[in-house]
Amino acid sequence: xxxxxxxxxxxxxxxxxxxxxxxxxxxxxxxxxxxxxxxxxxxxxxxxxxxxxxxxxxxxxxxxxxxxxxxxxxxxxxxxxxxxxxxxxxxxxxxxxxxxxxxxxxxxxxxxxxxxxxxxxxxxxxxxxxxxxxxxxxxxxxxxxxxxxxxxxxxxxxxxxxxxxxxxxxxxxxxxxxxxxxxxxxxxxxxxxxxxxxxxxxxxxxxxxxxxxxxxxxxxxxxxxxxxxxxxxxxxxxxxxxxxxxxxxxxxxxxxxxxxxxxxxxxxxxxxxxxxxxxxxxxxxxxxxxxxxxxxxxxxxxxxxxxxxxxxxxxxxxxxxxxxxxxxxxxxxxxxxxxxxxxxxxxxxxx
Amino acid sequence: xxxxxxxxxxxxxxxxxxxxxxxxxxxxxxxxxxxxxxxxxxxxxxxxxxxxxxxxxxxxxxxxxxxxxxxxxxxxxxxxxxxxxxxxxxxxxxxxxxxxxxxxxxxxxxxxxxxxxxxxxxxxxxxxxxxxxxxxxxxxxxxxxxxxxxxxxxxxxxxxxxxxxxxxxxxxxxxxxxxxxxxxxxxxxxxxxxxxxxxxxxxxxxxxxxxxxxxxxxxxxxxxxxxxxxxxxxxxxxxxxxxxxxxxxxxxxxxxxxxxxxxxxxxxxxxxxxxxxxxxxxxxxxxxxxxxxxxxxxxxxxxxxxxxxxxxxxxxxxxxxxxxxxxxxxxxxxxxxxxxxxxxxxxxxxxxxxxxxxxxxxxxxxxxxxxxxxxxxxxxxxxxxxxxxxxxxxxxxxxxxxxxxxxxxxxxxxxxxxxxxxxxxxxxxxxxxxxxxxxxxxxxxxxxxx
Numbered sequence: 172x173x174x175x176x177x178x179x180x181x182x183x184x185x186x187x188x189x190x191x192x193x194x195x196x197x198x199x200x201x202x203x204x205x206x207x208x209x210x211x212x213x214x215x216x217x218x219x220x221x222x223x224x225x226x227x228x229x230x231x232x233x234x235x236x237x238x239x240x241x242x243x244x245x246x247x248x249x250x251x252x253x254x255x256x257x258x259x260x261x262x263x264x265x266x267x268x269x270x271x272x273x274x275x276x277x278x279x280x281x282x283x284x285x286x287x288x289x290x291x292x293x294x295x296x297x298x299x300x301x302x303x304x305x306x307x308x309x310x311x312x313x314x315x316x317x318x319x320x321x322x323x324x325x326x327x328x329x330x331x332x333x334x335x336x337x338x339x340x341x342x343x344x345x346x347x348x349x350x351x352x353x354x355x356x357x358x359x360x361x362x363x364x365x366x367x368x369x370x371x372x373x374x375x376x377x378x379x380x381x382x383x384x385x386x387x388x389x390x391x392x393x394x395x396x397x398x399x400x401x402x403x404x405x406x407x408x409x410x411x412x413x414x415x416x417x418x419x420x421x422x423x424x425x426x427x428x429x430x431x432x433x434x435x436x437x438x439x440x441x442x443x444x445x446x447x448x449x450x451x452x453x454x455x456x457x458x459x460x461x462x463x464x465x466x467x468x469x470x471x472x473x474x475x476x477x478x479x480x481x482x483x484x485x486x487x488x489x490x491x492x493x494x495x496x497x498x499x500x501x502x503x504x505x506x507x508x509x510x511x512x513x514x515x516x517x518x519x520x521x522x
Numbered sequence: 523x524x525x526x527x528x529x530x531x532x533x534x535x536x537x538x539x540x541x542x543x544x545x546x547x548x549x550x551x552x553x554x555x556x557x558x559x560x561x562x563x564x565x566x567x568x569x570x571x572x573x574x575x576x577x578x579x580x581x582x583x584x585x586x587x588x589x590x591x592x593x594x595x596x597x598x599x600x601x602x603x604x605x606x607x608x609x610x611x612x613x614x615x616x617x618x619x620x621x622x623x624x625x626x627x628x629x630x631x632x633x634x635x636x637x638x639x640x641x642x643x644x645x646x647x648x649x650x651x652x653x654x655x656x657x658x659x660x661x662x663x664x665x666x667x668x669x670x671x672x673x674x675x676x677x678x679x680x681x682x683x684x685x686x687x688x689x690x691x692x693x694x695x696x697x698x699x700x701x702x703x704x705x706x707x708x709x710x711x712x713x714x715x716x717x718x719x720x721x722x723x724x725x726x727x728x729x730x731x732x733x734x735x736x737x738x739x740x741x742x743x744x745x746x747x748x749x750x751x752x753x754x755x756x757x758x759x760x761x762x763x764x765x766x767x768x769x770x771x772x773x774x775x776x777x778x779x780x781x782x783x784x785x786x787x788x789x790x791x792x793x794x795x796x797x798x799x800x801x802x803x804x805x806x807x808x809x810x811x812x813x814x815x816x817x818x819x820x821x822x823x824x825x826x827x828x829x830x831x832x833x834x835x836x837x838x839x840x841x842x843x844x845x846x847x848x849x850x851x852x853x854x855x856x857x858x859x860x861x862x863x864x865x866x867x868x869x870x871x872x873x874x875x876x877x878x879x880x881x882x883x884x885x886x887x888x889x890x891x892x893x894x895x896x897x898x899x900x901x902x903x904x905x906x907x908x909x910x911x912x913x914x915x916x917x918x919x920x921x922x923x924x925x926x927x928x929x930x931x932x933x934x935x936x937x938x939x940x941x942x943x944x945x946x947x948x949x950x951x952x953x954x955x956x957x958x959x960x961x962x963x964x965x966x967x968x969x970x971x972x
Contacts, residue, residue: 199610217610240577241607259607282580285603302582323584324599342586342599364586364599382597382638383588404639450639496610513612 188472188489188519191506192229196222200510202244203497206251211268212499212508213254214516215242221256223268224516226501226508233271238262246287248310249295257284263299265312275312280304288337290330296350298337300325305339307350316350327368327379340365340379345389359389361396367407371415376431378418380406386420388429388436397437399429404450410463412456417477419463421451426465428477442480446473452495457504462486462521464507466495472509474521489519531646532609533617533723536631538672539653540624540662544682548653548714548721549621555718559616562608564601566623577615579604583623585630588637594907594931596630597637609644617722618645625668628675629910632930635727649726652676652706653714656695657686663698670878673699674910674954676706677726684710689783690866697744697868704880705913705952729926729937745772745797746841749789750862751781752853754838759830759855761810763821766849771819772801774841775812775830781837781863789839797841804828812838821849837863878910881960882952883967888919889949890972897970898934906932908958914951917942919972927951 199217206213211232212224219242223233238258245256253274254266261282265275281302290296296315297308302324307315323342330337336356337348342364347357364382371378377389384402386409389395399420408421418429418436426444429436449469456463463475472495474487493513500507508518539545553561562577581600588595601620608615622631628650635647652672662669673679679699684692696708707724709716725731763771774796778785792814801816806823810830819828830853832838842851845867853860894916902909913928927936953963 198612201610217607241611243607324582324603326599342584362587363589382586382599382602385589512610 183484183486185473185485185488188474188487188507188521190489191227191518191520193515193517194222194224194229194231196220196514196516198514199512200496200514200516201242203499203508203510203516204245204247204254205499205501205508206247206254207249207502208251209502210251211247212516212518213245213247214510215245215256216514217241219258221245221254221266222516223254226506226518233266233268235264235266235271235273238264243283243285244287246289246297248289248297249291253310255287255289255297257287257299257301259283261301263287263297263308265297265310277308277312277314280306280317286325286328288328288330290335290337290350291333292335296335298328298330300328300339303341305337305348307337316353318348318353318355321346326364326366329368329370331370331374332372334374338368338370338377340368345377345379357394359394359396361387363387366405367409369409369411369418371411371418371431372413373415375415376418378409378411378420380409380420380422384422386418386422386429388418388431390435397435399427399436399441402427408451408454410455412461412463412477413459417456419454419456419465421454421465424448424450424467426451426454426463426475428463428483440480442477442483444473444475444483446485447471449494453498455498455500457500458502460504462504464498464500466498466509468494470494470511472498472507472519474507487519487521489517491515491517531644532615533646533648534605534635535617535619535648535722536628536650537619537621537653538624538626538628538650538676539680540655540659540669540672542658543624543653543655544680544711544714545621545653548651548680548682548716549619551714552619552718552721556617556722560613561617561619562615564604564618564620566621566626577608579608583626585627594629595633595637595933597634598630601631601634602638602641605645606640609640626672627668628672629931632675632727633933636930636933636935647727648722649677649724650675651678651680651721653680653682654695654699656681656683656692656710659695670702670956671910673706674703674878674956676703678721678724679703679706679708680714680716681708681710682714683712685712689787690864693783693787694867700880702878702880703911703954704882705911705954727928727930729928729935729939744790744868745794746774746843747868748845748865749786749793749839749841749868750846750865751778751786751837751839752860752862753781753836754830754832754860755835755855756832757855758809759832759853759860761828761830761851761853763819763826763828763849763851765826766821766844768844768848769820769822770803771821771849772797772843773810773817773819774814775810775817776814776839776841777812777834778837778839783864783866785837786839786864786866789841793839793841878954878956879958879960880952880954881958881963882950883914883964884948884950885968885971886917886946886948887971888917888947889970891918891920893970894918897966901966902929902932902934905955905958909953909955911954912952914949915939916949916951917947 197216202215219237221235221237240259242258263277279301284301286300303320345359365379367380379387386399388397402422406422428442447467470491472489493511497510584599801818916925923938
């Protein structure tokens with residue numbers, strides 16, 4: 172019996188991820204975004220500049236100055252022809268990929284514009300969050316709507332997948348907004364500080380990572396919430412798999428994966444993936460596949476194959492020279508782009 | 523909370539104080555005098571500051587309660603966001619100053635550096651420094667929780683604008699502040715001028731420096747409420763009183779060299795000793811002499827008149843248990859009213875029992891680890907909200923090393939320190955907080971002795 176076990180659990184050493192190319196930008200990669208058409212990778216430096224690389228080879232297409240005092244986030248228009256950026260100059264800029272110029276500079280409404288999100292569908296809408304201000308813009312820079320101020324600083328925003336509904340989080344819960352209405356359409360109250368939000372791809376759940384080392388799991392049909400605690404640190408890393416069954420979370424050195432099928436994760440034991448020796452900085456499922464990538468402050472990138480509690484394992488790995496700050500899958504799930512603390516941007520291929 | 527240098531952590535000073543206390547002046551001075559170093563300033567109140575190379579960021583106070591069953595566990599969300607972003611930059615700052623508003627509670631600010639892993643890893647809270655307007659603080663000290671909390675939380679207190687008050691007023695203020703916070707270093711300043719090493723890198727939360735406190739010198743409690751120096755000629759003077767709140771009042775009359783604030787100050791310590799002597803009762807009509815004895819004036823007669831016999835013309839200091847105004851006390855020489863040239867009030871601790879105080883405990887002996895654990899655990903659970911700061915050194919039975927600790931509200935941080943060696947083992951700790959019961963704390967602590 173023990174022999175059989177040994178055989179079936181034989182450790183297959185992970186393969187090294189193949190590096191396609193690597194480059195360096197001015198400082199800490201604060202945000203990284205692969206264009207939806209797969210052609211470009213945008214990398215924002217904490218100092219401000221935003222560099223547009225070609226996705227599959229080391230070539231700089233554009234070097235945007237970004238934002239004075241620092242860029243906070245970037246987001247691709249669904250058509251991949253425009254990149255939106257936000258920063259500590261209080262501005263949102265729309266950069267035209269053809270001309271390489273900023274076509275619009277918009278006022279976010281506070282000193283730091285921290286979050287951006289494009290809706291899908293026809294005539295996409297850009298949502299921006301700056302302090303307590305939540306604004307909506309069309310892709311030619313017109314203000315579509317400015318919602319009433321939040322009670323505290325907005326910590327994250329995300330559009331519901333395949334829908335025109337926006338979720339924002341701040342201290343004291345989740346708020347849902349409809350671009351057609353000035354008032355919030357729904358409030359999910361919780362007296363605590365949520366830091367990051369993730370809609371499940373099927374739109375049935377919202378997960379939040381929280382300051383007090385918990386993960387909240389909201390069931391949208393009932394408005395019920397579950398709280399998962401036991402994390403060593405605040406939780407800033409969340410990712411759903413394509414099927415909406417698994418929610419991967421960071422909040423420490425182990426990746427914790429909750430199975431949200433059936434009655435949800437309440438009372439269940441999650442899958443824990445151990446291996447990182449430092450705090451996780453990112454966990455991210457493939458867009459369509461089952462592989463899960465994780466990165467940590469020590470600079471290690473693991474790609475995990477999820478096979479239940481016992482036999483999940485690292486299938487690929489890579490070691491960077493500095494702590495991982497951001498990681499994105501290419502739209503076709505064949506590549507990952509990784510940004511690090513010293514400005515390194517690297518693209519690895521999975522196959 | 524290891525030393526900042528070892529872990530490459532950036533030190534942070536939290537600057538508190540009411541609007542107009544001189545905070546901004548101090549901040550400007552720090553920026554100017556440390557020119558060349560990169561200092562980031564996080565401000566809640568926008569003032570006119572900023573020096574090349576420095577970064578000034580405005581923040582809006584956002585207090586986050588932590589859902590961990592502890593009502594005093596709050597952090598500042600705005601600081602986590604801003605500092606988190608600052609620490610991502612490669613050209614790291616050498617120092618970070620966080621200036622709070624006059625109305626800010628320093629508790630959540632301090633706790634932010636211990637309750638958030640990211641902050642804890644990258645930053646080292648060096649001290650809470652509070653600037654006090656020596657002239658106007660009296661308007662706040664009795665009716666503002668924030669003013670008292672800012673004083674109680676401080677590692678360093680600047681009594682600023684000393685040019686606007688008398689020495690006596692300063693003494694009184696310092697005594698009051700000492701009674702609230704027995705562990706802080708107090709400096710008297712004009713225009714917030716002070717050597718930088720007294721403000722920056724002072725290690726207020728550093729366990730290695732937790733033993734620098736000495737509770738024995740922390741809480742001057744004066745047995746008298748008032749003292750005044752009179753210039754008295756030779757002859758018999760009269761001290762005339764009216765009936766007051768007490769049938770007895772202890773007084774001491776001592777010769778001093780001159781009628782100055784300095785001379786009065788010098789007389790304080792010896793007279794504290796006199797007040798610990800046995801008293802000599804004196805009935806109305808009796809004669810008071812500048813003998814340096816403790817005299818208890820019996821104030822039960824119809825006419826409260828005492829002779830004061832002076833043989834040598836000189837300056838004399840009269841110390842009284844209660845304020846003379848409570849008895850409308852007056853001194854006459856040849857039927858003329860003699861007024862004190864210099865006077866000073868001493869605010870005794872007991873008047874502020876319900877407010878912010880320091881309780882220092884120093885005792886020899888070894889502690890039983892289990893009992894100590896139970897006691898501290900229970901104390902922080904039940905009184906954590908009222909305990910702003912605590913620190914000390916403990917001698918645990920069976921442990922060759924000193925145990926050092928410090929804490930903010932319910933957050934406790936402690937570890938073994940160097941061996942006691944041949945040094946006598948003792949315990950020395952201080953609690954600073956609201957509604958602290960000195961007798962109870964002392965008794966409970968002593969019950970932990972093995």
